[in-house]
Amino acid sequence: MIEEPYRWVEAIANRREYIETQLASGSPIAALSYRDGILFLTVGRARQKVFEIYDRIALGAIGHPGDIERLRMAAIELASTEGFTRSAADVSLRRLAFYSLSPLLKTAFEQIYGAPFLARMIFAEVGATAAEDLYLRVEYDGVITANGPTVKTQPPRFCAISGTARATERMEKFLTREHDPDCTLKRATKIALDAWSAGSLSAGEETSEEVPAQEALAQHRAQELQTATVEAAVLERSGPSALRYRPITGEELDELTAA
Amino acid sequence: MTCDSLGDGAADFPALLRQQGLLQPVAPTLSCRGGGAREEFTPTQATTILAFKFTGGVLVAGDRRATAGNTVVYDRADKVLEIDRHSLMAIAGVPATAWEMARVLEHSLQYFRRTQLQEMSVDGKVRALSKLLRDNFGFVVQGIGIVVPIFATYDFAGDGQARLYFYDAMGAQFEVTDYAATGSGSPAVRGVLFYENRWGKKPLHKLREEEAVTVALRALDTAAEADTATGGVDRNARIFPLLKIISRDGIKTLSEKKIAARFKSTVA
Numbered sequence: 001m002i003e004e005p006y007r008w009v010e011a012i013a014n015r016r017e018y019i020e021t022q023l024a025s026g027s028p029i030a031a032l033s034y035r036d037g038i039l040f041l042t043v044g045r046a047r048q049k050v051f052e053i054y055d056r057i058a059l060g061a062i063g064h065p066g067d068i069e070r071l072r073m074a075a076i077e078l079a080s081t082e083g084f085t086r087s088a089a090d091v092s093l094r095r096l097a098f099y100s101l102s103p104l105l106k107t108a109f110e111q112i113y114g115a116p117f118l119a120r121m122i123f124a125e126v127g128a129t130a131a132e133d134l135y136l137r138v139e140y141d142g143v144i145t146a147n148g149p150t151v152k153t154q155p156p157r158f159c160a161i162s163g164t165a166r167a168t169e170r171m172e173k174f175l176t177r178e179h180d181p182d183c184t185l186k187r188a189t190k191i192a193l194d195a196w197s198a199g200s201l202s203a204g205e206e207t208s209e210e211v212p213a214q215e216a217l218a219q220h221r222a223q224e225l226q227t228a229t230v231e232a233a234v235l236e237r238s239g240p241s242a243l244r245y246r247p248i249t250g251e252e253l254d255e256l257t258a259a
Numbered sequence: 260m261t262c263d264s265l266g267d268g269a270a271d272f273p274a275l276l277r278q279q280g281l282l283q284p285v286a287p288t289l290s291c292r293g294g295g296a297r298e299e300f301t302p303t304q305a306t307t308i309l310a311f312k313f314t315g316g317v318l319v320a321g322d323r324r325a326t327a328g329n330t331v332v333y334d335r336a337d338k339v340l341e342i343d344r345h346s347l348m349a350i351a352g353v354p355a356t357a358w359e360m361a362r363v364l365e366h367s368l369q370y371f372r373r374t375q376l377q378e379m380s381v382d383g384k385v386r387a388l389s390k391l392l393r394d395n396f397g398f399v400v401q402g403i404g405i406v407v408p409i410f411a412t413y414d415f416a417g418d419g420q421a422r423l424y425f426y427d428a429m430g431a432q433f434e435v436t437d438y439a440a441t442g443s444g445s446p447a448v449r450g451v452l453f454y455e456n457r458w459g460k461k462p463l464h465k466l467r468e469e470e471a472v473t474v475a476l477r478a479l480d481t482a483a484e485a486d487t488a489t490g491g492v493d494r495n496a497r498i499f500p501l502l503k504i505i506s507r508d509g510i511k512t513l514s515e516k517k518i519a520a521r522f523k524s525t526v527a
Contacts (some may be wrong), residue, residue: 052373076373077275084272084366085281240509241344243369 026062028199106142307444324490351442444482
């Protein structure tokens, strides 16, 4: 039965709908360039959602923890073996995502008797300048959207993911309006929190694509933060060590998120 | 692409490399001495490293000479290698093996942290190096791959103190309280450090940074005096030993300028 082409198309469409439903409740993640690097920020309740992949590469993911774990492991394995056999300079996010992860995701998605990956991810690679920062949004079906040096005119220096396309659109709209890649970490944290709020607020109620007013964002955030906590990490542009990933926790996080 | 990392030993990077054929298998512990080899092969060796604790953490120093038999192969070798933000491995022995070992160790610790989302414990790091040495023992027996490292790190989880270890070629680790030295010039270095620690103006662990640098430079100079395989300080070419310090804040490499000035005022 499944050999008939239209059945296959139908099966894929059903599968897409199923995955979208599963992902819909995911807490948004924002990644954006600031003067000294890239900031990843999200708000969550229990599990970690931002991860170190390699010296200059980090991952933010929503979806099923088991699937995220498999993809995260695959990415770390690939980057580590490449970095070991050649050099850290040969590890490239572009190659990792386009040549290894994307085919893997596509295959899993289209083999309709197997399980697809329930995951939506942001990968970011910090460059020497904000203009060289690379952002890739990688979808469960292997589709990759790039923000970075590939885009010729005024490429956005940020990337957002959330449960629904509409919420993501709102976040992007907000970031396009507010974000400046030369800002301080403090300012970037504020923008990222607002972007998260914009995505999170619209996830529940599918109203419009307009970004809610600043007060509405703040109010929503205050409410959410009663039961959840901010998770943040940075990829630093420069430093004494080759390792650029640093989770932001404790006092530093309190200080950055304080109004 | 392969992704079966969730099997046994999920965080074991050397095992992952072996599985993908990217790391040589464990060397067989068969001796070929007196048997197969027609001509004696003399591997390049790097010599004389030392480390001791002082008020600012641990100072790790190494001379720069690499030799093969009585030939000087290289006089700018780096024998003090950074493994992670708070760990240093200093190497005496065959550089080809030692550098590879340091590379595997470095990637193993990163791989563990990235996959397991926690820092490997100090004991875990110390054991990881021990295992690499143990795996290499076949080459040691064949006389071509001996490595005798020093490992220094900072223990954040435990007592918040610097920790210092030296190893033998089979992989036994020995934690030291004051100082460690290995390599061909180490008998002289140990003499100097023992003397300084026991009868010097103050014990090593009470030295300030400049004083510690002086002791390290004097010790290496002493070793170079009688041991041709130790480079010491090359006054003509202005080649100085490599000195690094581990403290709570991370690793600091002392600039050549600073070492040169210190050398001129207190050693030369």
